Structures are given as structure tokens and as C-alpha cells.
Amino acid sequence: MRTPLVTRQGYEALKRELDELWRVERPDVTRKVSWAASLGDRSENADYQYNKKRLREIDRRVRYLRKCLENLKIVDYRPEQEGRVFFGAWVEVENDAGKVLKFRIVGYDEIFERNNYISIDSPMARALLKKAVDDEAVVATEAGSVTWTINSIAYEKQGENDDSNNA
Template identity: 75%
Template sequence: MRSQLITRTGYLKLKQELDLLWREERPEVTRKVTWAASLGDRSENADYQYNKKRLREIDRRVRYLLKTLEQIRIVDYAPEQEGKVFFGAWVTIENDSGETRQFRIVGYDEIFERKDYISIDSPMARALLKKSVDDEATVETPAGSSCWYINEIRYELDAEPLE
């Protein structure tokens, strides 16, 4: 089961996507379907077939976004988080080989846009939670365990207000 958490920036992006799909893209595709249907035989009409499929995809995504936005909980930065790894933190880590990685711990719905975001539910994020700079975190993965050291923790303030 995944955590129902999201950053304020992530929440606003999902709302923006929902608005775009519902107010702009769906009405346009609906017009195309209506126009293509008026041409007659729908079984061989590629415009009708394609746009009908696209309409189903939009409707499925809209349902998902509505359900998600209703259930999800926005987590804002709190000054008490400073110095430790919590939700929304940018973390720089390093292993014994000198390999470094930097990423932000965010909610599941935010990880698909960027390569430098990881889910709060990932083994790496779970191992790093509540740790401080210079702490050691052992990450258990299907490939085995690995040891990482925390070099830096910082927080990005989501300044955009909620509507």
C-alpha cells in the first residue's frame, strides 16, 4: 500500500493537469468524436476510433485524479524537520565507492515526471527517514543491502499558496 502524501507543488501540478484535461482537452476530443460520428460508418472511421479511444483515456485519468486529489494529504515543510530527513527533503548521499546521488523524497504521484525524485515508500527513502547528516543508512533491496552516508539535507519551501 502506498502513502497518500504529496508536496504542495505536486498537488498543484495534479490540479493543473485535471483542469487542462477537463476544460480544454476533453471538450476538444468530444467535438472531434461528434464530427467523426456524423460522417457515417464508424467501424472504418479512423478519426472516430482514435478520438473515442483518447476520450476513454482522458476519462480514466480524470477519474483517477479526482479520486487521488480527494484522498491525498498535502505535507508542507515545518521548521522542526530541519537537520533530519523527512518527506519533501532533498538528500545527497554517498556510498563507500564514492558514488553520490541526490534526490527528493516525495509522494508516489510525483515521481513520474522527474528522475531525481523518489517515492516515500521506496526502500531508500524508508532507510533514510529521520536520519541526520553523517548518519549511515543501510538500504535493503532485492539485489542485497547497501550502505549509504548522508552528506546533505535541505528543504525546498513550496511558496505557492493553495487556492
Template identity: 65%
Template sequence: MSGQKQAKTKLITREGYNQLKTEHDELWFKKRPEVTKIVSWAASLGDRSENADYTFNKRLLRQIDSRIRYLRKRLEDLQIVDYSPQQAGKVFFGAWVEVEDEDGNSLKFRIVGPDEIYGRTDYISIDAPMARALLKKQVDDSATVTTPAGTKEWWVTEIYYPQPA
């Protein structure tokens, strides 16, 4: 299995999907046309080899196009998971969970898809060892989490789901 890249889970919350869609639309309808206009203007000035505006914006355009391609492919593959009343009282995808260890240290986080964790310290991926250990647990259940640092016991103290607007 070494050398192979593990496939990302294709689950996402509706909020996470909407954020990725908004990012795509911002890049495609606003940012890309602005940068394309600058590249065209800079190219019209002649010698492109020493034209910093052209060089910088051409690189920026490649980065934007790369991100747009990634987002389009990813948005097609993702499966939106909405809250279901059957989830109440147990830890499933999309849950906010509060846990406590034997020393009284507590953590609070939401279990989401891997595309949603960036820029957030209160979200963890469904693929994380903590999330996997907590799935289907209820309040007062314990979960043993194995990490590179060792094994640790956590108790579930609270579970709730954001309610759809």
C-alpha cells in the same frame, strides 16, 4: 500477503498536488471538450465502423475520461505535506537529500509521494527502501539500505528543504 496490491502512500508535496490538479484541469476544461467536438463531428458523418477519426478519438476520449476519474479520486485522497521548521536538520518527507557510499559514489534526490516520481530521475518515493532507511537521519548518519541486489551502507552528506514561495 502475496497477490494483494500494496496501498500507495497518500502523502504529496504541495508542488506535486498542484501539478496533478493542473493536469486534471487541462484534461477536463481543454482536452476533453476538443476531443468531444471531434467525436461528435466524426459521428455525424455516418458509418462509424470505418471512420478512423471517430474510432481513434472515441478511444482517446475513453483514455481521457479514465485519467480524469483517477485524478479526481486520487486528489480527494491525497494529504498535502508542507515544510515545517521542526523538520530542519533531519530527513523527512519533502527533503532533498544527498548521500554517499563507501566507494565515494553520491546520489542526490528528493523524497516525495509515489504520484510525483514519474518523469523525474531526481525524485524517489517515500515508499522506496532508500527513503525508508533515511527517514529521521541527520547529516553524517549512516543508513543501511536493503534491496534485492543486497545490503548497502550510505552516509547522509546534505539535507535541505525547498522553502515556500
């Protein structure tokens, strides 16, 4: 089960996506479907077939986003989070082999198309929660356990640019 949390930036991005799909993309694709349908035989009309499929994809995503936005809880930064890993934190970790990772712990719906975001529900995030700089976290994976040391923890305060901390 997914934890229904989202950062304020993530919530706003999902709202923008919904708005773009509903107000821009859907009307445009609907016009294309109507135009293609007016040409006659729909069974061999590639424009009609493609745009009808795209319309179904848009409608499916719109339904998902509406339901999702209704159920998500926005988690804003709070000063008492400083110094420990909580939801919304940018965390840099290092393992014994010297591999360094930097990522932000966010909600499930925020991780797509972002290789520097991980879900709050991931084994890594779960192992890091409430830990401080220099603490060790043992992350259990299918390949075995790996120990990570926390190098740094940072939070985006209200109004900071989402892209300012990208790895």
C-alpha cells in the same frame, strides 16, 4: 499500500493536470469524436476510433485524479524538520563506491516523469527517514544491501520554486 501524502507543489501540479484535462483536452477530443462520427461508418474511421480511445483514457485519468486529490494529505515544510530527513526533503547520498545520488522524497503520485524524485514508500526513502547529515543508511534491495552516507539535506520553504533544486 501507498502512503497518501503529497507536497504542496505536487498537489498543485495534479490539480493543474485535472483542470487541463477537463477544461481543455476533453472538450477538444469530444469535438473530434462528434466530427468523426458525423462522417458515417465508424467501424473504419481511424479518427473516430483513435479519439474515442483517447476520450476513454482522459475520463479514466480524470476519475483517478479526482479520487486521488480527495484522499491526499498535503505535507508542508516545518522548521522542526531541519537537519533530518523527512517527507519533502532534497537528499544527497553517497555509497562506498563513490556513487552520488540527489533526489527529493515525495508522494507516489509525484514521481512520474521526474527522475530526481523518489516515493516515500521506496526502500531508499524508508531507510533515510529521520537520519541526519553524515548518518549511514542501509538500503535493502533484491540485489543485496547497500550502505549510503547522507551528504546533505535541504527543504523547499513555502513559495520557493520547485525547479530550483533539480539535480
